[in-house]
Amino acid sequence: MEFVTVLADKQVKIGEDVTLRCETNTDKLTATWEKKGQKLCCVEGKHKTGKIGTTFFLEIKNAEIGDEGNYTLTIKSNSESTSCSAMVTVELKEWRTVQWKQHPMISALKGFKISSVDVRELRFLLHGPVGAGKSSIINSIKTIFEGHQYINCLTASALTGESFTTKFEKFNVGNVPFTFYDVMGLEEEEHKGMHPDDIKSVLKGHVPNNYTFKARAPIDEDNRHYILNPTLNDKIHCLVSVIAADKVTLMKDEVIQKMRTIRAAASKLGIPQVVFMTRVDEVCLMTQQDMTKIYKSKKIKEKMTECSNRLGVTMNCIFPVKNYHEETKPSEKLNCLMLEAFTQIVHSADDFVQKNSHKEKNVE
Known part of the structure; x- marks a missing residue:
């Protein structure tokens, strides 16, 4: 008793029908279907299971969001049994659009002019837990603008749990007036990783470039x-x-609280805030296979919602992205997703600069 062919993963749009089927080497078997580890409760007009010769099948009519999941067929003969499984993914109606042509976005950003003549460059601070992909974001954006793979910004492995970043490092982006600052990752223990007080000092402009942070001794006057x-610069x-x-589900409450504390400090200063949610391909097979379906993914929307709830950030300020990791050649789809997010933070930063430039002039 064995499978000749096994169940195959399926992607289906809402309202469409989907059929899972596999073939065995004998028809003298009993079969049981499960969904997400529980016996499938077939609904009349919705599900149909059966066998034609040695082929077993499950039909799902008029697919809905609730039909997404892992389906398992277990076949039995006497005391022996064996199983195979497949994932059914249901595409949502696209709930956010992306421009999938990179050149217009790159051109617009290269021609961008900062609202205030007194500000030389827009400054972005990346922060988050170790291994979240902060340094990889910088590498990916520099790769897009500099036309070749950029790997000079060392990245931490999500497995080691240790940050390569120990200094307040500045990274320019090509020939555009945008600068990223990378800092040590946050850790759950009080005296490990980046201290929230240091990040507050960074936000206010008290920390010079290349300053080496000390976890137990935040910088002060x-x-x-x-x-x-x-100054505003x-x-x-x-x-x-x-x-x-x-990793969002697995993040410790202590790390979340540190991030909330930092966000509260930024809010008090009027600094705009967004979330880049990385490694989207690790949670959604549909997105992994086709990046343009990212905003049709139930799994991505669930992760964004969880991120929103845990951090207290509105959904429209969360941007799912994918960094260059295994790729050695440019990917326009990957670039477009990152450029959409990057364009948003550029405009948000410029609005902040414009508002606070007027304040500084009034003080003078």
Whole structure:
């Protein structure tokens, strides 16, 4: 008793029918269907199971969101049994659109002019847990604008749990007036990883480039490197929280609380905030196979909702992205997803600069 062919994964749009089938080497078998590890309760007019010769099948009519899941067929003969499984993915109606042509977005960003003549560059701070993909985001954006794979910004492995970033590092992007700052990742233990007080000081512009952070000794006014009277050029113009889609459920409450504390500090300063949700391909097979279906994915929307609930960020400020990781050649779809998110933070940062530039002039 064995399978000649096994169940195959299926993708279906809402309202369409889907059939799972496989073939065995004998017809003298009993069969049981399960969904998500539980016996499938067949509904009249919705499900139909059967066998034609040695082929077993399951038909699902008029697919709905609730039909998505892992289906398992177990066949038995006497005391022996064996199983095979397949994933049914239901495409949602597209709930956010993306421009899947990179050149218009790249051209617009290359020609972007900052609202205030007093600000040389828009400054973005990336923060989040170790291994979330902060440094990889910088590598990916520099790869897009510089036309070749950029790997000079060292990245932490999600497996080691250790951050390569120990300094307040500045990374320019090609010939455009945008600068990213990378900091040590957040960790659950109080005296490990980046201290929230240091990030608050970064936001306010008190920390100079290449400053080496000390987990147990946040920078303060007594430190000789401390910038006492920062200008708008020294401050952060947009805070980007980075969370891995496949890790959001597993993130410790202590790390979430640190991120919430940092966000509260940014809110008090009026600094705009967004979330880049990385590693989307690790949580959704449909997205992994076709990046253009990312906003048709139930799984991606679930992860964004969970991220929104845990961090207290609205859904329209969360951007699912994929970094360059295994790829060695450019991917326009990957680039477009990142460029959509990047364009949003550029405009958010520029709005902040424009507003606060007027404030500084009024003070003067």
